[in-house]
Amino acid sequence: MIPDFIGGFFLPTYLTTLGILAIYGLHRYQLIYLYFKNRNNKPRYKSVLNKFPVVTIQLPIYNEQYVAKRLIEAVVRINYPHHLLEIQVLDDSTDETQSITRNCVNNLQKIGFNIQYHHRKDRFGYKAGALSYGLKSAKGEFVAIFDSDFIPNTSFLHDTLHYFTDPTIGMVQVRWGHINQNYSHLTQIEAILLDGHFVMEHGGRNLSGRFFNFNGTAGIWRRKAIETAGGWQLDTLTEDTDLSYRAQLQGWRFIYLPDVVCSAELPVEINSFKSQQFRWTKGLVQNGVKLLPFIVRSNITLKIKIEAFFHLSANLCYPLMLILSLLFFPTMVFRSYQGWSQILLIDFPLFFLATVSVSSFYLLSQRELCPSSWKKQIKYLPLLMSIGIGLSVSNTLAVIEALLGIESPFKRTPKYSIQSPTSTYVNQQKYQSKIGFTPLIEIILGIYFCFTTLYVWSSGNYILIPFSLIFLAGFFYMGLMSLFQTPITRFLQTKNKNIK
Numbered sequence: 001m002i003p004d005f006i007g008g009f010f011l012p013t014y015l016t017t018l019g020i021l022a023i024y025g026l027h028r029y030q031l032i033y034l035y036f037k038n039r040n041n042k043p044r045y046k047s048v049l050n051k052f053p054v055v056t057i058q059l060p061i062y063n064e065q066y067v068a069k070r071l072i073e074a075v076v077r078i079n080y081p082h083h084l085l086e087i088q089v090l091d092d093s094t095d096e097t098q099s100i101t102r103n104c105v106n107n108l109q110k111i112g113f114n115i116q117y118h119h120r121k122d123r124f125g126y127k128a129g130a131l132s133y134g135l136k137s138a139k140g141e142f143v144a145i146f147d148s149d150f151i152p153n154t155s156f157l158h159d160t161l162h163y164f165t166d167p168t169i170g171m172v173q174v175r176w177g178h179i180n181q182n183y184s185h186l187t188q189i190e191a192i193l194l195d196g197h198f199v200m201e202h203g204g205r206n207l208s209g210r211f212f213n214f215n216g217t218a219g220i221w222r223r224k225a226i227e228t229a230g231g232w233q234l235d236t237l238t239e240d241t242d243l244s245y246r247a248q249l250q251g252w253r254f255i256y257l258p259d260v261v262c263s264a265e266l267p268v269e270i271n272s273f274k275s276q277q278f279r280w281t282k283g284l285v286q287n288g289v290k291l292l293p294f295i296v297r298s299n300i301t302l303k304i305k306i307e308a309f310f311h312l313s314a315n316l317c318y319p320l321m322l323i324l325s326l327l328f329f330p331t332m333v334f335r336s337y338q339g340w341s342q343i344l345l346i347d348f349p350l351f352f353l354a355t356v357s358v359s360s361f362y363l364l365s366q367r368e369l370c371p372s373s374w375k376k377q378i379k380y381l382p383l384l385m386s387i388g389i390g391l392s393v394s395n396t397l398a399v400i401e402a403l404l405g406i407e408s409p410f411k412r413t414p415k416y417s418i419q420s421p422t423s424t425y426v427n428q429q430k431y432q433s434k435i436g437f438t439p440l441i442e443i444i445l446g447i448y449f450c451f452t453t454l455y456v457w458s459s460g461n462y463i464l465i466p467f468s469l470i471f472l473a474g475f476f477y478m479g480l481m482s483l484f485q486t487p488i489t490r491f492l493q494t495k496n497k498n499i500k
Contacts, residue, residue, distance in 0.1 A: 021324065033204075042207075043255045043256070045162040048162050052081060054142075057146065058131055059072065059087065059146055060092075060147065063093045069100055069101070071149070072087075079157070086114050086140055089116065090134045118133065126410030141223055147216065148415065149415040153262065159260045164222055170229075171220070171255070172257060174256075174262050176264050177262060178264065185380070186267075186273065190273060199368050206255070213241040225252045229247035230246055237286060238280060238284055245287065245295070249294065249300070265419070274394050277391055281395040281402075282399070282401055284311075284312060284315050285315050285316070286402045287312055289402065328468070355470070358388065359381045362381065383477070390475055390478030445479075446476035446479060449475060
C-alpha cells in the first residue's frame, strides 16, 4: 500500500521537479554557448569624448563604520577634473558611521573636493530611496554608484565614459573583483559564484544582445536613462534589476566591460552571506512578478523574452531543490520495489544534467579569468554545489515571501574591512547577522540525508551516492556553520594569539 502511494504521488512529483531543474541546467549550457560564440565581440566605443561631462558619484551608505572611509578615500582618488566631479555621500546611518563620514567629507571639502554629505532622518525606500533622494539635487549628466564595500580604480570614469558617445547607451557595468577571496573556503566559493555570474551570465547575455542587469554598484548610468525609465522605484529589494529592465524596455542599450574590474569585499560570515542571498533571491522573484507580464506583452524579440524569463525565474530552483531533497528518500524506497533500471535510465541523466551544468558553468568561468591557474579551483566545486543546495532552505523562504507579497526591510550585508586571512571580525558583534531558525531545519535535513545515503548504499544503488552526499554536506555545512562559525573562529584566534 505504501509503495503504491509513493508511486502515485511522490514519484511523478519527484520526476517533474528533477525535469524542471534539468531544463534550467540546459539553460546554463545555453549561456555558456552564447558566451563562447560571442566572446570575441567585445564592446568598443564609437569615438572618444571631446569634452568631459559633469559626473555625479553616489555613495549609498548605511551603518558601515569599518569600510565607509575606505570607500570615500578611494572615490576621491578617481582621475577626473575636480570641477566636473560631484560626490554625494548618501548616509542613512544610525551609528558611529555618521561621524566618520561627516568628518571625512568635511576634511575633503577643505582641500577643494566637491563632495556633499546627505543624511535622511528615515530610511524610506532604503537604498533606492537614498539614490532617488540624491538624484534630485545631483548636477551630473552621468551618475556612477558604488556601495560601501567597493574600491574603484582611479581610471574608472575614463574606462567607462567614452561608451556614452553612442546616444543609445544608458548604462555601463564593470566586473566585480574580490579583495579577500583567499580569506576562507567560504570567500573562495563566493568569488567563484560571482565570477560565474559576471563571466557567463553577463557575458553571454550582453554579447548576444539579450537584456542583462545593473548590479547596483560599480556601474555608471546616463541620467536621462534613469529618468525616462521611471526612476528608482521602491517596491522590490533589488531596485537595480528593476530599473535595468524598465530602461532596456524603453530602448536603452547596456554595456558590460569584463576587462574593467572594481574590487569589493566578500562577506566573511556565513549568516551575512545567507542574508545577502536571501535579499537577492527575494528581489529577483519580486522583479519577475512585477516585470514579466510587461516583458511578455512588449515588442522585444522572442529570444530576449525567453532569456528574461529564465533570468527572472531562476530562483524558483531553490524551492524545487528543497522539494527534491524531501522526495529523494521515499522515491528511492519505491524504486527498490521496481528495480534500479529506471534510475539508471531516467534519474541519473537528469541529475547529471542538473549538477554537471553547474560545475561546468563555474569551472569554465574560472578558466576564462585565470587561464594559468583555473585548475586549482576544481577542488572547490563539490563545496560550491553543496552550498548551493544548503542555501535552498533560506532562499525558499525568500521565494515564498516574494510570491505572497510579504514585505521585508532591505538588510544590507555587513563588511568589516577584511582584506587578508589574518584579519578578524569576531569582536565586531554589532554588525553580525541574526541566526534565525533555518539552521535547525538545515541540520535536520542533513540528518535525513545521512539515513538516505545509508539506504542508497545498502541497496546497492551506488551511482546516486555522490548526489546524496552533496545534499548531506550542503545542509550540514550551512546549518552547523550558521550556528558555530563565530565561536569557533573566536576560539581559534584566541588560541593562536596565546601561542604567539
